[in-house]
Each structure stands twice: as C-alpha cells, then as structure tokens.
Amino acid sequence: MMCYIGMRILKTHGCRAAHNIYLRESVGGTDYVNSREISCEMVLDLDPRGYTIVPKTMHPGEEAPFVLSVFTKASISLEAL
DSSP states (O other): OOOEEEEEEEEOTTSOOOSOGGGSEEEEEOOOEESSOOOOOOOOOOOTTOEEEEEEESSTTOOOOOOOOOOOSSOOOOOOO
C-alpha cells in the first residue's frame, strides 16, 4: 500500500513534541510524497537539547511502517519517543 508520507525536524528544546507538532519550531523536513521512500539532507546547528524527527502520513489516523536512517559525521545518540 502506498500513502503520502513526509517528515518534519523539530527543535523541541529537550521536550517531547506533543500532539500538535505545529506548535514547535520546524527547522526542516519534506513535503508529502506518494512514495515508499523519502530523504532529507540538512546541516543542523549544534543544540545540546537535540531535535525530534517526526515521520508522518498525510491523513490523521493513517499509519504505515517506517525505517529511519540517520547519517552523520558527528557523534550523536538517537532514542525512540
């Protein structure tokens, strides 16, 4: 099944993004695309409190499995929320 997918990268100041991601500062992401795969290349400012990556579908309640891959030259840690 194909569905419209996208993602947002949020500056969340060390907090969980909550239900409405539009209340947080977005530093980038993608448009919705009817595809099995999306990518986003960015250079982010160092923020010790981190960023939140939000994979999303276009329609509320629509779910799809996903794989998130992050490539970086810097040392980072990732954690699921």
